[in-house]
Amino acid sequence: MRLTSEKKVFTIPGxxxxxxxxxxxQVKLAYETLGELSxxxxxxxxxxxxxxxxxxxxxxxxxxxxxxxxxxxxxxVGPGKPIDTDRYFVICSNVIGGxxxxxxxxxxxxxxxxxxxxxxxxxxxHDMVAAQKKLVEHLGIPRLLxxxxxxxxxxxxxEWSLSYPEMMAGAIPLATTMxxxxxxxxxxxxxxxxxxxxxAWRRGDYYGxxxxxxxxxxxxxxxxxxxxxxxxxxxxxxRRLQNKEDxxxxxxxxxxxxxxxxxxxxxxxxxxxxxxxxxxxxAADYFDVCQRHGEGLAVKAFLKAKARYLVVSFTSDWLYPxxxxxxxxxxxxxxxxxxxxxxxxxxxxxDAFLLPNPRxxxxxxxxxxxxx
Amino acid sequence: MRLTSEKKVFTIPGxxxxxxxxxxxQVKLAYETLGELSxxxxxxxxxxxxxxxxxxxxxxxxxxxxxxxxxxxxxxVGPGKPIDTDRYFVICSNVIGGxxxxxxxxxxxxxxxxxxxxxxxxxxxHDMVAAQKKLVEHLGIPRLLxxxxxxxxxxxxxEWSLSYPEMMAGAIPLATTMxxxxxxxxxxxxxxxxxxxxxAWRRGDYYGxxxxxxxxxxxxxxxxxxxxxxxxxxxxxxRRLQNKEDxxxxxxxxxxxxxxxxxxxxxxxxxxxxxxxxxxxxAADYFDVCQRHGEGLAVKAFLKAKARYLVVSFTSDWLYPxxxxxxxxxxxxxxxxxxxxxxxxxxxxxDAFLLPNPRxxxxxxxxxxxxx
Numbered sequence: 001m002r003l004t005s006e007k008k009v010f011t012i013p014g015x016x017x018x019x020x021x022x023x024x025x026q027v028k029l030a031y032e033t034l035g036e037l038s039x040x041x042x043x044x045x046x047x048x049x050x051x052x053x054x055x056x057x058x059x060x061x062x063x064x065x066x067x068x069x070x071x072x073x074x075x076x077v078g079p080g081k082p083i084d085t086d087r088y089f090v091i092c093s094n095v096i097g098g099x100x101x102x103x104x105x106x107x108x109x110x111x112x113x114x115x116x117x118x119x120x121x122x123x124x125x126h127d128m129v130a131a132q133k134k135l136v137e138h139l140g141i142p143r144l145l146x147x148x149x150x151x152x153x154x155x156x157x158x159e160w161s162l163s164y165p166e167m168m169a170g171a172i173p174l175a176t177t178m179x180x181x182x183x184x185x186x187x188x189x190x191x192x193x194x195x196x197x198x199x200a201w202r203r204g205d206y207y208g209x210x211x212x213x214x215x216x217x218x219x220x221x222x223x224x225x226x227x228x229x230x231x232x233x234x235x236x237x238x239r240r241l242q243n244k245e246d247x248x249x250x251x252x253x254x255x256x257x258x259x260x261x262x263x264x265x266x267x268x269x270x271x272x273x274x275x276x277x278x279x280x281x282x283a284a285d286y287f288d289v290c291q292r293h294g295e296g297l298a299v300k301a302f303l304k305a306k307a308r309y310l311v312v313s314f315t316s317d318w319l320y321p322x323x324x325x326x327x328x329x330x331x332x333x334x335x336x337x338x339x340x341x342x343x344x345x346x347x348x349x350x351d352a353f354l355l356p357n358p359r360x361x362x363x364x365x366x367x368x369x370x371x372x
Numbered sequence: 373m374r375l376t377s378e379k380k381v382f383t384i385p386g387x388x389x390x391x392x393x394x395x396x397x398q399v400k401l402a403y404e405t406l407g408e409l410s411x412x413x414x415x416x417x418x419x420x421x422x423x424x425x426x427x428x429x430x431x432x433x434x435x436x437x438x439x440x441x442x443x444x445x446x447x448x449v450g451p452g453k454p455i456d457t458d459r460y461f462v463i464c465s466n467v468i469g470g471x472x473x474x475x476x477x478x479x480x481x482x483x484x485x486x487x488x489x490x491x492x493x494x495x496x497x498h499d500m501v502a503a504q505k506k507l508v509e510h511l512g513i514p515r516l517l518x519x520x521x522x523x524x525x526x527x528x529x530x531e532w533s534l535s536y537p538e539m540m541a542g543a544i545p546l547a548t549t550m551x552x553x554x555x556x557x558x559x560x561x562x563x564x565x566x567x568x569x570x571x572a573w574r575r576g577d578y579y580g581x582x583x584x585x586x587x588x589x590x591x592x593x594x595x596x597x598x599x600x601x602x603x604x605x606x607x608x609x610x611r612r613l614q615n616k617e618d619x620x621x622x623x624x625x626x627x628x629x630x631x632x633x634x635x636x637x638x639x640x641x642x643x644x645x646x647x648x649x650x651x652x653x654x655a656a657d658y659f660d661v662c663q664r665h666g667e668g669l670a671v672k673a674f675l676k677a678k679a680r681y682l683v684v685s686f687t688s689d690w691l692y693p694x695x696x697x698x699x700x701x702x703x704x705x706x707x708x709x710x711x712x713x714x715x716x717x718x719x720x721x722x723d724a725f726l727l728p729n730p731r732x733x734x735x736x737x738x739x740x741x742x743x744x
């Protein structure tokens with residue numbers, strides 16, 4: 001029997017006060033749940049998605065066709081899987097600023113009746129997490145068993161654990177960082193520039209018209225390369241030609257890696273809003289738990305933490321390299337926090353947390369099992 | 373006294389047969405020379421430039437203002453410098469396909485009287501080198517003392533040494549590779565997509581109109597990040613804000629690294645032709661000395677070589693990592709070729725060969741000194 005999931009929408013009563021200093025009214029959160037909440041309400045696991053993810057973490061929608069692809073982390077989430085929906089009540093919501101049902105730049109601005117566009121306020125990782133907390137409270141859950149996420153999802157995990165330390169037993173940040181490095185900011189900025197350089201972007205006011213598809217495709221290609229590794233690309237593509245005959249001596253696709261990137265770019269355009277890309281990458285660039293919680297110091301930031309941590313990095317992740325995970329774990333240890341750390345050997349780069357990985361599966365299963 | 377240099381133009385008699393299979397008529401090469409050719413004509417050093425370089429390798433033009441910047445490798449080339457113009461006759465020419473005086477897509481197509489645009493044939497590294505050989509012959513030089521270059525210039529060095537093995541005593545490929553990896557192709561392709569996505573590109577037919585400046589700026593930003601290292605960016609920028617006050621909560625520049633990239637992008641637009649960017653990156657992606665000279669095998673390719681080599685890589689170069697230089701050196705050694713190899717510790721990434729580096733200076737000076 002297929003695991004099915006249904007998208008629900010929660011409207012935050014009274015809206016949300018934002019880091020920016022303003023207030024956002026009529027904030028909707030699209031979310032999905034899997035499994036059953038225990039009578040003691042102590043088996044809830046919140047999963048936070050990465051840049052291009054959404055609330056559909058696992059399983060299928062009731063009306064999905066036979067050949068539909070399941071949710072984005074179906075490998076890890078489901079009955080009998082490491083994040084076992086027979087045991088845990090799994091919650092996943094689309095981030096605010098996103099475009100998969102939660103309030104974001106493509107939502108209607110209640111003041112004007114038109115889509116926000118750039119009138120949508122710049123939101124932060126903390127704002128995303130604050131909205132999730134309202135959802136968790138709405139679901140009647142006093143304390144989460146765990147908060148889990150990779151990449152931008154891992155930033156949310158860190159923010160959760162320091163903003164609401166009493167609200168969870170365990171925190172699992174995967175393939176993430178306490179703050180974006182200059183390199184990570186650089187790639188995000190170039191991707192944003194690619195979108196904003198597209199005349200169809202029209203300063204964000206493109207809804208109902210042709211959007212900045214070419215700019216967004218280039219932005220996605222940039223992101224996509226940073227999620228892979230040199231080794232992964234060598235293994236997957238090397239210098240193999242798309243057309244086995246020969247080089248084209250034109251500016252068409254010659255190499256398979258070019259074709260792959262063009263495909264990734266054009267596929268993304270069909271499912272993602274360019275303004276959401278701008279807002280979410282900006283939130284990632286602004287993210288800095290050390291600054292927010294420790295006056296710039298990691299050790300001081302984790303003084304607040306109460307959760308047990310499982311921190312995981314991947315050897316070939318050059319976007320958030322292991323050294324950054326180690327810094328995080330050191331700051332935890334200096335505060336005598338129970339923190340397990342594992343660097344997993346993986347050739348596939350930053351995206352490793354989304355791919356089949358027995359070691360990661362085992363770690364998640366064991367760590368969740370140990371939580372109370 | 374300032375070292376002065378003058379741009380000269382050489383027209384290849386009879387034009388050039390190209391790898392593509394076609395013939396290019398009226399091929400001009402812009403070039404500069406420094407120092408004096410010895411009576412024996414045995415002290416000529418050819419320097420090959422990288423993607424954004426040109427023939428102006430060192431010194432100043434006669435009418436340069438006082439505050440002008442010297443040529444792109446003035447650190448290494450000049451009287452008393454490692455590539456000593458008191459001893460060597462230095463030649464540097466702009467590559468064909470380029471936009472600094474040599475024939476390229478912005479040149480006039482003799483058949484139409486208008487700029488070539490995309491009617492310019494796709495040229496290869498071998499074509500660039502074949503044109504340089506005509507120039508060297510024109511200058512009356514039977515054999516070069518050395519051919520030197522970094523990055524795309526290093527590819528030219530390798531190609532020179534295998535296409536015309538009798539024509540040089542020494543070959544010095546710096547920060548380069550025998551063939552572009554999938555990662556290097558990926559970044560080039562994304563940069564090209566950024567240019568071609570700009571409506572002002574008009575399929576290459578933008579001369580006399582507003583060109584694809586925004587696309588070219590994004591392309592340059594992508595390239596620029598790949599020339600730097602994570603460490604270099606951390607040291608140079610970290611998360612320092614452009615405006616010390618605070619985050620903007622807008623899509624303006626927040627971080628210094630963003631401002632730096634935007635500046636690099638916009639500066640490049642003023643001095644480089646977008647079509648040349650397409651053509652030169654394509655030549656780099658097509659480059660594969662193993663394929664051309666060894667039926668896919670590096671060892672077989674270097675069977676032809678006769679020069680002594682000095683191969684240099686830099687620890688933080690992730691575009692052409694040391695492993696690729698080692699592969700090259702192994703192939704040389706297996707052919708019993710005299711090859712010196714040095715991996716220089718440098719935090720500044722691929723661009724290290726262009727920056728002050730006493731170790732590199734010493735290696736170049738010593739190796740040139742040993743050549744006959």
